[in-house]
Amino acid sequence: MSETSTPVTELLEQAATGDPEALAALNESIYPALRSIARRQLRAHQRGTLCTTDLVHETYLRLFGSDGYQNLEGSGHLYAAAARAMRHVLVDYARRQGAEKRGGSLRRVALEEGKIAAEHLPEQVLSLDGALEHLKSADRRCHEVVLLKFFAGCSIEDIAAHLEVSDMTVKRDWRKARAYLYASMEPEA
């Protein structure tokens, strides 16, 4: 199970800088595992109980055993890694989805509360991805907060501890970032 040559941590670092090869490698190593776990969890749990960190946690355990995992956790990188992995999964799915949509495999889509219309989700995700990059150059900490909160599913308290700021600061940053991103993203539909 752990024959992969490049450590995932490194892949993640490289992928985060946009290295296309690392992305591809990451895709191959983590992505199938993530997906199968996600599928299984989705079936086993109901809405809301699935948490990204669990998911990544399990992925790492499966891919690299407990040593690699502990290194990550010890240095506080787990959250960041979880966020990157989830962002990657989402964006990648959204791209594929967009491609398929043009092929026309989806039609009328029913809606459910709180959900983006499924047909708009891929473009929303891609649009968020772009807006995040702008946010990063304007305010790094806000950017970080979004990664941790939205993608990694961390609590305010955890984020505060991780970034070594107060809860209040995290809440403020999140509010700012959320408004910024919504304002910058392509409108839905």
Next chain:
Amino acid sequence: MNSERDQAALALFEQLVELTPDAQRDYLDREVTSPELREQVAQMLAADRREAGLLDLPATDHAAQLLDLHTEAPLPEAIGSYRIEDRLGVGGMAVVYRAQRDDGAFDQTVALKVIQPHRVSAHWRERFLQERQILASLEHPNIARLLDGGVAEDGSPYFVLEFVAGKPIHEYCDSHRLNLRERLQLLLAVCDAVSHAHRNLVVHRDLKPSNILVNTEGEVKLLDFGIAKLLSGQAETLTMTDQRPLTPEYAAPEQYAGEAITTATDSYALGVLLYELLLGSRPFAGESALALEQRLSGRPPRSISRLAADTSEEDRESIAAARQLTWSRLRRQVQGDLETIVQKALRREPERRYQSADGLADDLRRYLSGLPVQARRASARYRLGKFVSRHRVGTALAAGLTLALLASLGVALQQTIQARAEALRANQTRDFVVSLFEYASPDKNPGDRLTARQLLNLGAARIEQELGDEPELKSDMLVVMAETFLQLGIYDRAQTLAEEAVALRDASPDLRRRQEARLILARARRQSGDLPGAEALLNDDVLENTAGQLRAALLVERGELARDQARYDDAATAFEAALALDRAQGAPPADVARDLYQLASLKVLTGENDQSLELMREAGNLASQAQGPGATLFATIQHDLGVLLIQRGELEEAKRVLSEVRTLRRQLLGEQHPDYGATLKELAGIARLNGDSEAAEPLYLEALEITKAALGVDHSETANLHNSLAVFYRGQGANRKALPFALAALAGARSNLGEEHPTVGVMTANAADLQRSVGELEKASELAHRALAIQLATVGEEHHLTAVVRNALAAVQFDLGDFAGAEDQLRSAARVFRQTAGPDHPHLANIENSLARVLLTRGKLDDAGSRYQVALDIAAKALPEGHATTAVAALGLAHVAASRGQCDTAAELAEEPLAVLNSQPASRRDVWEPAAQDIAACKG
């Protein structure tokens, strides 16, 4: 995008986000020169108010949805006895397939909807089955029929619908180049289907073109009742998920605001659809957050000329061509009745829309038959309503009486703060005390029910008798009793007992015990008004050698004393020290919450409302975790939070918070408790500001009843409520009903504040104005003169409150025919008000209007004209379109023209302001009606 601008936008956002939307707009317009930056911040602020979107669900949820969407999963071969042929659509809750019945009996294509495998929890199952049940209850040619239902092999429920091979209605209309009449006919079929649902108490809630298909025979079919709502016939509370916005372009404002969903919710979506079918665009420009903001603020849909400006000529002509018209003909056909119908369907307030699809259908039929449409009748009122909804708080502030309300609100909050801080302390001992008396009563007082006070007195006597030789225990009991008396507000008894406890414990070697007793005594002295006595107990060395929770409690008490002595800086220092200490020592959440609450309350007194709000929220969060006595504290904090939110105009949140407090307080305190009454009063205020007078009135009256019974008729809270009711009825135009409340409020204010107080002056003037309005001119005159005397004695000539009072006096003099006297008063009022409140203050327009009216009556037409013009200029600048003050000024100019014999001009000038004024239920008719009559008489 550039990151410098982004940084500026983030900073500005942070600075403005806690302000009201109006204040935000003002600031942006005034201070921010770059249009791009202004737009970006406006969009961010609008986005901040939006409830749900991509970022508001965890990424995993979206991942789950994308995984589901990923259509690599093979089609199931069959479900039940249906052969699956294709996937028609996938949603969060369900998948829809095209299928054939497999038993060969019929060759029929159907749509089969099955719940998503991961939505098998009870909640989603119920949802899904509800849709099926709703569909089963509906039978209408324009609603896709339910054919069958069952449970698949894996246990997932499914149902089978008529398969509709068709196009979304707008595409159908365009591709068939339907003209307006044909489009309206189709929409009428939609309305019929929706009304059928409405008659069956079903609200669709997600009407939009993709759910309204037209098949090849040209028949409309309404689909997807997946989020439809069964109305229970009563107002119902909706769960959070029910409140989420759905399809942004079609969702009604109440769906965003989380307000009640009614059949009028569907009327709104139909209105959007009507606009779109007529004009080929959606009613609000763009689909950005700004468009949403416009909708929520009650702005009417884009006018056709606006739409034309937003659309290229080429697009315009192609839109018109799809309707077999030119743009200019399309424009002519839509302008007028159709546009009015659209406006009525799209009103912000559900109660002002078509109440159901039937109402809209009726008006469309009337239009098609060339009859006058119903929507026309209410449109002048609409223009006013639009303003009211956008500026609820502003409107309320424009009413003269509100000046007094504001003054009393400050007092009320202050008293609340002082009274409540104690509540939390004694709670934990209350049980103990009650148990002490458990065996005290039945035998000794057969048949009598003891009041809490009697019980406590009995207990105090027993302490004397039974514990005389046990000083430690006796002092413990005394401390407990003293705290309980304090909590009941019986300060003199508390003080006596605490003195005794201190005397006993001063002999104790235990410093802690000595200080504890001193703390109680200090509190009792402070509360009974003996501030120097309290101060003597709380000198600096009281803190020496003291640590832990007692130290924090002493710090808080020092802070409260400083606050009561108006030494706010000292108070803040003490509260902050207590807070830091409690945090450092890991005190229970209730203690930290208490410290935060004290600090938050103090910030209200010092006017630092933003900080107060933040602290109050934090205190509430903490107190919500606290057990037992913390619940009372929690209710107190949340109540005050609600009041702060009202002050900021955040009525939705305030309502939510205070409704919770109401429930909590009913449980904790019962319905006779004055605190419960106080919460009702705030809820009434919210209803009033929301224009929901039907809800406000009973709440006010109940609050008054409770408060009067609990605190007495002279208590300041009772006086506040009388005042609120006076403001409320006066706002309704019910001056006769308002008058007794205004007089009662005045009496209460006098007994609380004394005769010589500017608030009493304003309230006296308010009472005078009400007396005048019901024709009691002598009483009015007496009150108005008294009011002026009070103001002159307290705030002096050069004060805006004096100007306000002079304005009221002048109105009385005018009615008495003393025009010269009125002119003097008003000239003085206008001068002072302009100097003190500024030349743009909207109330100045009222004063100028009054002055102009006097001048006109005295035949000084030139003067009158220029004064009306001044009023009009101020009002046009400071008040929104359609405001009564603006209309009165405009009508005044017409009146001047009429007085000069320019009857045609006058009639023309009067038309618009009269439309506005006639639409107002009662406001100041006596002021403008004579002018209207003169103008009419002139024309003959």
